[in-house]
């Protein structure tokens with residue numbers, strides 16, 4: 001037999017699971033290969049543990065207010081073993097969604113082992129040689145460790161070992177005031193650690209500065225210390241680490257977290273050897289997520305572009321659709337949402353004001369509403385924040401929100417900006433992860449599921465797959 005499968009998917013994170021599951025539900029023969037833990041970064045070291053930690057920290061912050069609305073709470077007492085357990089219970093509670101068994105039930109052949117690409121249609125895993133006319137690379141990314149002097153001589157944390165801490169840091173120094181830095185800084189501070197964030201630019205530099213300023217104020221008032229500068233040198237050992245910065249500040253703490261971005265996983269598994277082109281940080285792909293080698297796609301964190309779970313999932317379903325139908329399927333990020341889960345949350349969809357002004361100049365107008373005028377916010381006693389709508393005429397180009405549950409408020413704008421409004425459009429919209437708003441997408445998708453995965457589309461997918469196996 002020329003081919004063992006219709007498609008081979010390398011990586012069992014959000015991107016690979018969605019691509020593999022999508023193809024399998026249409027009846028294609030799918031090989032899904034995961035070399036470490038099913039569920040990838042999001043489940044094991046990313047979104048899930050970080051959001052679990054955030055929820056423990058919120059509880060401590062609420063209790064710390066003690067007297068409010070005529071209700072007195074006891075001051076918080078943080079037991080780190082309980083926080084650690086909550087984090088790992090959250091992972092355990094979700095992991096069956098991403099398990100080998102779940103994906104076998106969907107129809108994938110799941111291999112637990114490291115994949116190696118040995119040809120343009122060939123992948124080796126666990127002593128087996130698999131062949132398929134389509135390969136999807138979804139190998140994700142790893143924490144970037146910058147070349148700071150001394151970094152290899154001190155114990156440091158990244159998202160890969162942060163959630164395994166069995167003791168609470170006395171003083172956590174965080175290099176990087178990006179998304180991870182900000183979410184973790186607030187959480188550890190609220191749980192009682194001293195926290196210093198070292199950031200050379202503006203924190204959360206991709207977001208609207210007016211929104212970010214609100215969060216920085218809140219975090220500063222909660223006791224997070226921000227140091228403007230780049231970390232240039234680190235020294236110390238277990239329990240005491242000193243960081244020097246180019247702004248001449250020196251900070252000593254008990255633990256160091258490095259959160260300065262990600263490195264795409266592009267090497268060590270044969271991709272370079274067969275000539276798949278890479279850019280600055282990730283595989284180069286076109287709008288259909290095709291790499292430079294025919295028949296091979298790259299999706300999610302491993303390619304150049306935004307790195308978010310809902311983006312990985314979206315690209316997984318896009319590629320699955322292209323493979324299943326044989327029709328070109330481009331990604332469309334005009335209504336791409338993202339949210340940073342600090343309190344208050346910072347949420348963005350489409351263009352920020354600065355991006356819109358760069359692109360459309362004086363044609364841009366901005367309307368701004370404050371939560372201090374919103375009666376629900378007043379009644380709940382949390383009025384921090386605002387919503388900014390960036391417009392060209394009456395067309396919405398983007399929306400920036402800072403406030404309680406801001407991520408949940410983005411949902412209507414996924415449809416306003418894309419100009420699509422129907423259960424089908426809602427079912428296929430990109431929705432910020434993890435938000436409760438995802439339930440609306442799930443309900444809309446359920447309404448279409450029997451049609452989408454019905455017998456006619458499956459017959460069509462089978463025909464396309466048969467033609468491809470014959471002629472590829």
Ligand SMILES: Cc1cc2nc3c(=O)[nH]c(=O)nc-3n(C[C@H](O)[C@H](O)[C@H](O)COP(=O)(O)OP(=O)(O)OC[C@H]3O[C@@H](n4cnc5c(N)ncnc54)[C@H](O)[C@@H]3O)c2cc1C
Nearest residue numbers: 011013014015035040041042046115140300301307308309
């Ligand atoms: C602390 C943190 C918090 C985050 N929070 C959020 C959030 O709230 N919302 C959000 O949208 N995003 C968040 N993200 C980003 C999100 O986690 C990633 O964008 C997403 O998980 C990427 O999914 P992926 O499938 O592309 O890659 P991954 O999840 O990294 O999956 C890649 C998989 O491929 C496997 N693999 C690699 N090479 C091979 C090989 N040769 N053979 C076999 N398998 C291989 C790896 O073991 C891994 O399991 C967060 C990230 C971090 C670090």
Ligand SMILES: NC(=O)c1ccc[n+]([C@@H]2O[C@H](COP(=O)([O-])OP(=O)(O)OC[C@H]3O[C@@H](n4cnc5c(N)ncnc54)[C@H](O)[C@@H]3O)[C@@H](O)[C@H]2O)c1
Nearest residue numbers: 176177178179180181198199230231259260261307339340
């Ligand atoms: N809520 C969410 O959606 C969420 C949460 C966490 C992580 N993520 C994803 O994870 C990825 C990684 O997040 P991240 O926070 O590591 O990266 P990031 O790119 O968001 O931020 C990195 C920060 O590190 C700073 N920096 C770089 N070198 C430095 C140095 N020498 N000293 C001090 N600061 C330095 C940069 O100026 C930047 O602000 C992002 O792609 C993000 O999309 C998403």
